[in-house]
Amino acid sequence: MAVCCDLEADINGEETFLVNKKIICSYSGRLSKLLGKSTGANRNKVIFHDFPGGAENFELMARFCYNNGEIDVNPSNISLLYSAAEFMEMNDSVSGNCNLLEKTKKCVEEIGYWTWSDLLVALKHCQDFQQVATSSGILEKCLDSIVGRLAITSEASPCASTSSPDSSGFRLSCDTRSTESFKNSFSRANWWFEDLSVLSPDLIEMLVKAMVSRKYNHAIIGRFLFYYQKSKFFTVSSDEKCKVLEVVIDMLYTLDPSSVPFKSLFGILRVVLGLNISKSGRNKLESMIGSQMDQATLDTLLIPSPNGTSYLYDVNLVLRFIKAFLHGGGWRSSPTRMKKVASLMDLYIAEVAPDPLLRSSKFLALVVSLPDSARDCWDELYHAMDVYLEVHAGLSEEEKLKICCALNYEKLSSDACIHLSRNTNFPSKPAVQALVSQQLKLKNLLQGTKNTKPDTDSPRKVSETRGKAKKGEGSEQIVLHSGKLDVSADNENLREHLQGMQWRVIELEKLCKKMQNQMAKLMKSKVSTHSTARSLPRLCS
Known part of the structure; x- marks a missing residue:
């Protein structure tokens, strides 16, 4: 016996289905309430604008209804069936057949397996x-x-x-x-x-x-x-x-x-x-x-x-x-x-x-x-x-x-x-600053060297050495420029001045190395002998 299709369902404007009203309503609480309230020609047509999963899911839900509540709920359709069951309120079937919402919920609970x-x-x-x-x-x-x-x-x-x-x-x-x-x-x-x-x-x-x-x-x-x-x-x-x-x-x-x-x-x-x-x-x-x-x-x-x-x-x-x-x-x-x-x-x-x-x-x-x-x-x-x-x-x-x-x-x-x-x-100014900075470093180095007491037993000899250094026996005098530099002076004079300073830096470097070597020898000599009769070595030749 042919099933009478007396209900027209428009699903999200995608597709229209002709279904049996009695069969669908026996599983869907929402549809039963909707059709029960409608009058006139609208009783044979329903329009859903937000049906979850669209026409594909409505067809899946309809198959469940036409198969007397029998359907294979599996990983590929569980989300669609679950959402359709909630949307259509398929939790209390009129005919007493299987509850789709309950069936999908049970499957969801078994996801861990x-x-x-x-x-x-x-x-x-x-x-x-x-x-x-x-x-x-x-x-x-x-x-x-x-x-x-x-x-x-x-x-x-x-x-x-x-x-x-x-x-x-x-x-x-x-x-x-x-x-x-x-x-x-x-x-x-x-x-x-x-x-x-x-x-x-x-x-x-x-x-x-x-x-x-x-x-x-x-x-x-x-x-x-x-x-x-x-x-x-x-x-x-x-x-x-x-x-x-x-x-x-x-x-x-x-x-x-x-x-x-x-x-x-x-x-x-x-x-x-x-x-x-x-x-x-x-x-x-x-x-x-x-x-x-x-x-x-x-x-x-x-x-x-x-x-x-x-x-x-x-x-x-x-x-x-x-x-x-x-x-x-x-x-x-x-x-x-x-x-x-x-x-x-x-x-x-x-x-x-x-x-x-x-x-x-x-x-x-x-x-x-x-x-x-x-x-x-x-x-x-x-x-x-x-x-x-x-x-x-x-x-x-x-x-x-x-x-x-x-x-x-x-x-x-x-x-x-x-x-x-x-x-x-x-x-010009950075060039002068570089030389001044270098001379400051050399001055600090020389002062550190002079302040070192190589032999506390011979203060007189240390004094003699410092006196010789002070007299300039080795070009160890330091030229330090202080105050404001007139970088706008004649370029030629400034270049000559810079060359002179450059020469002085070179000489000071040589002197510093020589003094360091002499001090190293002096300290070594002090460790090897405690004699105070020896004269101090000359720091400058």
């Missing part, structure tokens, strides 16, 4: 109907079950592929022997990477958050996120790549920085440079890279400048890295990290200095990006400045002086000071 393959199937269907799966709570339960199993087998991996539910699915129960057998069937920590890389970025975000809340190994999570990013980029569009990157960066940002490899972060950065991701994502990535700046190399920092800019390398990006490094504060407890970054920046500045299009303000920003204490010696920076000033000979005197003012003359070696005094690329 599903095979791994069943969980994967359920997750894939959840992402196709994410809103339905989220509202029903099934998505959350699937993810919890997935993470729970990963937590148990965090150091394991399946021996065979888990893609096939028939061949390699496994069940997890509360039985201890079952759990041990489950754990012993794996050998690698990344066995699940390929299985879960098919999930959408939104589900990956939910998955990682659940793993972090369960205190899952951050290093393994990080490796999975890098794997996920690479695997997704083979199949998705440019817009989808941006979404993948933003989710991966956001999730990496929640992990322990020490568990995120610097090299992998830079790999993501090179991909990001070619895409238009959000500013927030860029900032987080740059912050993570900057916090590990001491692990960078010169090659990694030499990133070409963005399109539309004239200079060769992306100097602004490196400055942001340095800012993130200093903001992190980890270098305070480890001065070695700061020294590493300073050495790296010296190499970088020397590399970008010959760029004829690099503005002086950017070059100066690089020079002063680290605190003065980061460097024990400023020779490398001086040579980089020398190259920059030579290439940018057209800079104004004011611009040159700004750059030179950033130089710490007290941390220049004697050779660098001498080179600076002859260097025509530098303005």
